[in-house]
Amino acid sequence: MAARDALEIVQGKWRIPIVISLTFGDKRFGQIQRDIPDISPKMLSQELKALEVNKLLTRTIHDTMPVTVEYSLTPLGKSMNKLIEDILDWGVYFRQEVLEK
Amino acid sequence: MAARDALEIVQGKWRIPIVISLTFGDKRFGQIQRDIPDISPKMLSQELKALEVNKLLTRTIHDTMPVTVEYSLTPLGKSMNKLIEDILDWGVYFRQEVLEK
């Protein structure tokens, strides 16, 4: 089932939020962390790695001083755009129907 | 963030598969279990309850002999349709791009 493959990538509290953060442009570690206030550096580091392994994003080291590391979505990562929009849309709908009634 | 609300509902290995199973019609406990071969009765029971609490499905007891219980998506549950399609689509794409290359 294709759902299983997709779900495995998307599972966990943080991956979708990370991808969302990067849809608005390439970011550095600290910038992503600011977008997702309650993520610990450990989890961010760990999830970024997982997403890199699955080819959703790339990690580029800029040899500046001090070193900066930039994260950027791959085309595959960007292809989640539609999926993410639907998640957001559905989240809004769900909120109206359940949380606010 | 609306993403958070949606994600909380959708999280876990089994909820999406359960909703998928029910999009093809109302089902009974054992039928869902057959659709999702590796789910344990415990997990199925637990996740069905969670989905019921979140108003994604209803549980109807038919007073037959023996008793049968039928699960059926609510309009809110059905509203996940588009989301689920996109998950499946993206899963197929992901498979092509990563798993088969």
Added chain:
DNA sequence: CCGAATCCTGTTTGATACTG
């Protein structure tokens, strides 16, 4: 600033057996 490495905890999940 951008992480890596360890250690530790609670929740989630699973295997299995059993019940009305």
Added chain:
DNA sequence: CAGTATCAAACAGGATTCGG
């Protein structure tokens, strides 16, 4: 048929400390 009960394993997440 439609679940519960119990026990164990796995995993996610957090706290803290350290390094270039």
